[in-house]
Amino acid sequence: MVTAYFVLAVLCTVLWIPVLLHFYRSWVGRHNPISLAICAAVLLAIWTAIAGAWLVTEVMDVCTVIFVSTCMSTAVAVFAHLAFYWSKKRFPETRQRR
Secondary structure, eight states: OHHHHHHHHHHHHHHHHHHHHHHHHHHHHHOOHHHHHHHHHHHHHHHHHHHHHHHHTTOSOHHHHHHHHHHHHHHHHHHHHHHHHHHHHHSOOOSOOO
């Protein structure tokens, strides 16, 4: 079971890296804060897989993983709200309202 988790954790991390790079390049190119917020969310997903592997092998304390995960999740949520606010200010709405 532990081996299966490690395989899934590695697979999850490897699959998220191209998504992270895509949105990071989008952030560098267009400076769209939404792209940076998505990068933060992807980093949280990668952290979850890695932290789970640390928990399974008892390398890290459960309380530490929970604390760091909650802090990261809160930071991502706050940053996402700020990113949407900044995005509305920087990029005008181009869709037609009916």
